[in-house]
Amino acid sequence: MPRTGRIREKLRWSKIYTFSCIRHPESINADAGPSLSLSLSLSLPLPGPGHSRIVRCNQPRAHKRKPLDYPTNYISTTKYNIVTFLPKAIFEQFRRVANLYFLLAACLSVTSISPFSPVSMIAPLAFVVGLSMAKEALEDWRRFVQDMKVNLRKALVHKGNGRFSNKFWHKIRVGDVVRVEKNQFFPADLLLLSSGYEDGICYVETMNLDGETNLKVKRSLEVTLPFEDDRSFKDFTATIRCEDPNPSLYTFAGNLEHERQVYALDPSQVLLRDSKLRNTSYIYGVVIFTGHDTKVMQNATESPSKRSRVEKKMDRIIYILFTVLVLVSLISSLGFAVKTKLEMPSWWYLQPQRGDNSHLYSPSTPGLSGIFHLVTALILYGYLIPISLYVSIEVVKVLQAMFINQDLQMYDEETGNPAQARTSNLNEELGQVDTILSDKTGTLTCNQMDFLKCSIAGFPYGLSSSEVEIAAAKQIASEESGGSVQNGGGIDYWENGGSGFGSSPEIELEGGITCKIEKPRKPMIRGFSFEDDRLMQGNWMSEPNPGTILLFFRILAVCHTAIPELDEETGGFTYEAESPDEGAFLVAAREFGFEFCRRTQTSVFVRERYPSSAEPIEREFKILNLLEFNSKRKRMSVVIRDENGQLLLLCKGADSIIFDRLSKNGRMYEADTSKHLNEYGEAGLRTLALAYRKLEESEYSAWNTEFLKAKTALGPDREAQLEQAADMIEKELVLVGATAVEDKLQKGVPQCIDKLAQAGLKIWVLTGDKMETAVNIGFACSLLRQGMKQIRLSPMNKELITQDANKAVKEDIQKQITNASQMIKLETDPHAAFALIIDGKALTYALEEDMKHQFLSLAVDCASVICCRVSPKQKALVTRLVKEGTGKVTLAIGDGANDVGMIQEADIGVGISGVEGMQAVMASDFSISQFRYLERLLVVHGHWCYKRIAQMICYFFYKNIAFGLTLFYFEAYTGFSGQSVYDDWYMILFNVLLTSLPVISLGVFEQDVSSEVCLQFPALYQQGAKNLFFDWYRIIGWMANGLYSSLMIFFLNIGIFFTQAFLRGGQTADMAAIGTTMFTCIICAVNMQIALTMSHFTWIQIVLVWGSIATWYLFLLAYGESSPLVSGDAFRLLVEALAPAPIFWAVTLLVAAACNLPYLIHISYQRLYNPMDHHVIQEIKYYKKDVEDQIMWTRERSKARWATKIGFTARVDAKIRQLKGKLHSKVSSLSGQTVVATPPPDVL
């Protein structure tokens, strides 16, 4: 069905549009005639280096052979393939110093230098490395599956003879002709040939590439327009010569050779992979770049492997331990050399004179023996380095990631997307975030606009309140009602956007508007949340100024560039608009009774419904001119002729622009309207002002000739001329009113931002959108509020065409920054908050080497920072600046391909797995489906993971020091000969089995406080951000604890087992007995230690801790029962010697108690006299004080937040302060009167 897309009336947009469809001179000439274009082709930029690509259109076969054999459209983001996995993964593993060390040790273990048997060195290493590699393989497999999902998407490809059929994306080749339908993604970089519109225009959404929400217009060459249905491609051939693959999204150079004519190509004919076809029923295109050659893939940088700060610090600790290891080994080998030289000759029982050629124990060459011994010692004391630390951490992180993935409170029912930890390396980093850099569209907002309020002729209409107002109202209500909010309300706080306030359904808002907070606004019409009966169902007729209202509606219905589309099922119209705002206006107009129903080349038809007549009246408005919107003009207008022949200019635009252009008698409603606009702005709404102007016939025709002249002008200043012409008519306007559209925030965003702010996080918004939009969203998210001092940095408006323009602008920015810093410094009010709003242009200068630190320090001083119109590159640069400049953990969150750079650059990248493409998610470390889940991800999972990992690493070092050092002490008693007191098997099992599971359970299951409490007390998050659990003080404390334990274990055992008999039968203890007892003591002590470290015991921890101790005894039993040739001196040791000896049990008990004494004292003391925040919460929970004393609990919960200047809580606070201030001045003026000192309830 090739023709279905053209049900709609054909439109030639190029005739309607004024600015966007400017044809380049070359192509205009090309249209003029083939002969001309041929001659012109000679002057085209000749294919030079970097422009060697040749594409034979519609001849994919030509691209199967060299030299045109370009890569296929198959994309792969995996790190390994089957062949490279083993070598590459092994190489990765042994890049870790610790692993390399153990590899060397394992290699040496086959020689006689090693103090251990080879198996005891190789087995743990193989286990550890094998496990890590398995994890690596699993993660790569997941990447592969994701790639395949993309590769196996289908697209319609020309098969020959004018037939198109579905083909997998990865099979698409260069030269294929592809047909892409509406709302589909382009499978590769395409050259646009023709579209559903007659003049080959199509609309493209590039949000995935650059984050801009406005649709882009692309247009095909005139010459390819005839190829407009499937059959026409039967004999189509052409050759494209163009640039080689490169990452620049906005450039393209090349030409098309068709029927011996050459036509120049420019970026407006190129459709990039991962952008989406919108508002156009279909297009045909030729594949130019495929797979990794496409611009978007060229932009994809290899995602850097990120390591968390905790791990980096851990590496330093490992280096410290290595130093200790070397030191201890040096002492040991020195001791050995001395002993060997001085004493060994007299130790006849060692037969010192009979060296076995290896010089290992040769008194004659003590130096050499000493050097050999150094190697031995390095291996022997290797237990100081926890071999299993890395692998345990990896296991723990995978399990933690599993919990994150499984968390139902981060599971989005609508899309079915759970949260996903895509790399598990960064779990604990989530608990240490300092700055969040957020994208706007798709992340904070849904990119859906809702018509919410309007102001017409100075009267405000619209009763429903924006989310910001609702959130703030709730905040006030909850502060007032004190304890009425039920404990655990933290959760339903989210769920019922506006409900949950059964007790106080009506909250008075400022301005006397009663806002009903009930179950979220009635069954919603997409784009329309307006509620006010005064305007609905034609009631507006009885309002004071019905004429103005009528005009207002007509402006909404007529002044736009949208196309109506009949919905076959409902019979209503849906609109395809360039921006969602426009869509919202049309929906609003429709609901008010002004249904835009048809657009022709020259007219717009509106069905107007009046209460007086049952049938709607269809009116035609002739569109004479359309002056469309662009970011410079910030307004759009149409010139129409209505049915009465009256010429009207209808205009909508940014309020500041419109207000400047009002005529003297058009300012009737200016004061009221601007008051309303302020209110709307404060409520976080996007506002536009509407105005009109009546035109005289003569005036218009004069202008129109001028305008046509500009329109047809050639040369670079055509655009300037057009603008000038537009300027001439867009003045002397009469203000009609203003609209307020809610840029629909994603669910729960204000609350989430508020909580994150309370948790002490700074939030920066980086957006590709306009400054106004960004500021509005800033208000909506409470990142900005009235009374906040806004510092706006943007370059001067003057267009300096001098060569030192750059310098001048830079100096200007420099001055602005300096002034702003000065202003902040001089500010004395502690509550004063500053907001920095910076434009992308200004940012380019601010990010330059010499200025960036000044900029950063200014930005850090501001409570909120909003960067608008920033390119993807700049996002990444800003992120890097914050990351490197502050040295704190940054988190970047975004949803589109334009956020990829920032996501990769930040310490943690979070992708929103929403509706848009997968680039952001693919590049991210974590993906969530809604911004609001970020709170739980950070405040709950981040907090937990950070504490878990920190405690786990500390404990790991503790246990290995406690164990490893006993080996060293024993050396001193063996003449430093390198003999270990423990059996090889004990040592293998120590790290792998006997002490690993409890510590893993600590790392996976520990919870200092429950998730509800984490959310209720966001201030707890700062424990991680301040790194309280992994600072050097704590690490060294744990190491000292290990040292102490090792001393206790060794010397108590030695003292107790000294020389006397330990058995009833009179036998004395030999090395096996002492070694085994000592080892038992270690196992008991370290497992008891971990039990003391934990504060949360589920059956799993209990089983694992006790299980580890039990496993040790069971192992000893089993090992003792094995063949004496295997177990050696440990044969039946437990059964025959140790278990019957009371002294064995007595020692274990004593040592375990003595080892844990200092830690027990420490935690007892800390808890009793210097408790940390979570300790107090644990106690309150323990005594159930939160249930008994709910008032206290609620009060404290509201206090438990970081001093913040953003978020709606701060906004409410500011408002209260302001009212109190007013009250105080009143009190002072009305001295003598008694005044109630509480703020009135109707704040805000």
Added chain:
Amino acid sequence: MEMEGGSSSGSAGGTQTHRRFSPVRSRAFYKFTQQNLPACKPVLTPGWVIMTFLIVGIVFVPVGLVCLHASESVVEIMDRYDVECIPEPYRSNKIAYIKDSSISKNCTRMIKVQKHMKAPIYIYYELDNYYQNHRRYVKSRSDKQLLYGLKYKDTSSCKPEETSNGLPIVPCGLIAWSLFNDSYAFVRGSGEMSVNRKNIAWKSDREHKFGKHVKPFNFQNGTLIGGGKLDPSIPLSDQEDLIVWMRTAALPTFRKLYGIIEEDIDADEIITVHLFNNYNTYSFGGKKKIVLTTSNWLGGKNGFLGMAYIATGTFFILISVLFALIHVKNPRPHGDPTYWSWNRKSNAS
């Protein structure tokens, strides 16, 4: 039109992970995945802290007293003989004396028993500065050969004492080679006391680690003679001296069981020990002692365990008292919100 429908769902389906994420209904598993398992969350309240320390202390001190008492009740007599047993003329050159096999190493020592000793009385020899735990020494043995004798050929682990005169040695290795060979005989007023030299080794060693049919072979035949010789007619499993010796000691000072006297010795009795002072400890200046001791449930005499228990226990009690005092004097109400950092900070400012 099938393409229209297909495309809209296709583009949506293609772009997101449509992983069907079915919340598991099973309650226990649900609680597990939501990290919501029932848990015990003990809190160290002052009461708990004080009680814990106190109880540990209260348990430890009596245990220590019992151990100390047990150790005190053991009667132990020690006699160092390495110097005394060398005749005066040789005292300046002890090594020459001990190496000279032509001189008789006979020696007699008189030991006065201070307290009544109840049978069984254990006889030990004690050596010091003797590194039985040296790696070269510990590794120089072959458990397989000890069990299988000549049938097991690979004795490389016994270096440097694996062969002699081209023939394998059974038992091989430095440990066996350096077997202790002083011998003692005890005489009391009434006559010679019988010394039981059976069952001095660990039962499992005798039965499972030393072959019942493995007899010493080519032992101490080399140019270097180490310690004692073994009777080639007796299987290793019965050579208990060797078995005891082969359990290497952990410390350079060690005792090993020599035999058991199965009769009581009264207080103030004088025991005469006839000994052969064969073993060379003079090269490395090690002492040799003979030890007679009784034993009880705790083993031999060593007050360290008792003292350690008492010390630890006392310390625990002291800490408990200290905490109690601080708590009484300056109690911190538990779960007091004023201790939160945010409250403390606002107080400070």
